Amino acid sequence: MYIDRILFPILSLGIHNRLVIWTVGCTKHCKGCANPELWEISGRKDRPVKSILQLIQNLHSQQPIEGITITGGDPLEQPEEILQLLEGLQEITQDILLYTGYTMQELENLWSPSMLERLKKNIAVLIDGRYIEGLNEETAVLRGSWNQNIIYFKEQYRAEYEEYLSKGRTIQNVYMGNQLISVGIHNRKGV
Secondary structure (H helix, E strand, C coil), rough: CCEEEEEEEECCCCCCCCEEEEEECCCCCCCCCCHHHHHCCCCEECCCCCHHHHHHHHHHHHHHCEEEEEEEEHHHCHHHHHHHHHHHHHCCCCCCCEEEECHHHHHHHHHHHHHHHHHHHHHHCEEEEECHHHHHHCCCCCCCCCHHHECCCCCCHHHHHHHCCCCCCCCEEECCCEEEEEEEEEEECCC
């Protein structure tokens, strides 16, 4: 599986202390994308899903992971790997939020019904749709732009997420080695 980074604990991409995984690979190339460096997989290392799960399990044994956010790139451009990862993460938490540039309707046309069922079964929240720079408004919490949908597959998380959404966008700056990374949904430049 192609991933760029894993950060923990993150508070700016969902409820509670979260582990966030950034996948690599996206063919959509949305104008104004926050992570264009994650579009191409060439020159990246393909890691076995088992080793990613082991790393996350090790982190969880040291400090409980309350939720997981998976973003990218587009995690659903690695369908088999992401489904394996999601199934393995169920041992840690069922609060998994996943971002994709595909809409649910596109996924229904692209993926088999069994793959879609596996996806829905193993995530709590899906944020779907391409990023549209002109629709990036700070009131679109957890979404880059207003056209993106927040879809709940595990209703038990809805109230906590809606409370989180009511507080507005947050940004968290963290160091990864000697690099400063700003995590969260940023406002459109010039707004």
